[in-house]
Amino acid sequence: MRIVKHALLWFALPMAVLALLAGIAPAASLNALAALDTRSVAEGVRYGALPRQQLDIYRPRGAAPAGGWPLVVFFYGGSWNRGERADYRFVGEALASRGMLTLVADYRLYPEVRYPEFLRDCAQALAFGLAQAAPLGANPKRVFVMGHSAGAYNAAMLALDDRWLRATGHSPGELAGWVGLAGPYDFLPIRNPEVRPVFFHPNVPFGTQVLDHAGRDSPRAFLGAALNDDLVNPQRNSGGLAARLREAGAPVTLKLYEHVNHMTLAAAFAPPLRWLAPVLDDVTAFVEAAP
Incomplete structure (x- = not known):
């Protein structure tokens, strides 16, 4: 088994590197590079009645520590047009390997919903x-929401705009923090043709911009972005949100990474690609620093 695993690794690594040089990060290659022995997985767990309302649970190996693992709910990106939780096994594995019980969730996409x-x-x-943290072996007081790209927008809105969690009987005050990677937080006017119909362009509803919801009571935030991101401007979005949070008196950490782009920022979670940027190390440190 170990020989086969190493053979797959050496086959997948050159393909992934070539893809990265081309500016893409194919999930199959990244998932092939993820370790298989540091977590157990429960797949297709339903959090709602609809087909896309499912998630996968990545549980660290071994017994939970006293008080339980920290729990991270992760949302992927894709311009709210595409994405599958199975494509992000490498993220779930990476976080679980650092002692975080991780939920990678699907959600409905355009054109099914806007x-x-x-x-x-x-x-x-x-x-x-939040409700299942304790039964799953996690600490209910150390729950985080995290996302990349459009998923970072989703995570930010849940953490900063209490409308969404309040409708479920919860509140952002229950979170120990949130993590946004390459998120669009201030994107009007909408230039991406894929995103325009998602937000009813040009009649974009009021309250869609994360920046407008930053406040003193916002949970601890970690904002990471590629210094040279051609898809989501890091200075306007991550930098702008960090500034707004600081002005409001909310705790925020901002990290801008060299040598990565919008996609490879997420690809850096895969084990042999972590040399691209210390994103996993920084997210781990942020989670571990939570009270």
Whole structure:
């Protein structure tokens, strides 16, 4: 088994590197590079009644520590048009390997739904994590929401705009923090043609911009972005939100990474690609620093 695993690793690594050089990060290659022996997985756990309302649970190996593991609910990106939880096994594995019980959730996408229905799905998934933390062996007081790209927007809205969690009987005050990677937090006017119909362009509803919801009571935040991101401007979005949170008196950590782009920032969670940027180390430190 170990020989086969090493053979797969050496086959997948060159393919992943070539893909990264081309500016893409194919999930199959990244998942092939993820370790298989540091977590157990429960797949297709329902957090709602609809087909896309499912998540996978990545549980660290061994017994939970006193008080339970920290729990992270992760949402992927894809311009709210595409994405599958199975594509992000490498993220679930990476976080679980660092001692975090991790939920990677699907949510409904355009054209099935538009704003704000995908936020309602994400709020249900996060509510599942908050309610099930203790039964799963996690610490209910150390629950985090995290996302990349459009998923970072979803995570930010759940953490900063209490409308969404309040509808599930929970509140952002229950979170120990949130993590946004390459998130669009201030994106009007909408230029991406895929995103325009999601938000009813040009009649974008009021309250869609994360920046407008930053306040003193916002949970601890970690914002990470590629210094040279051609898809989501890091200075305007991550930098702008960090500034707004600081002005409000909310705790925030901002990290801008060199040598990665919008996609490879997430790819850096895969074990042999972590040299690209210390994103996993920084997210782990942020979670471990929570009270």
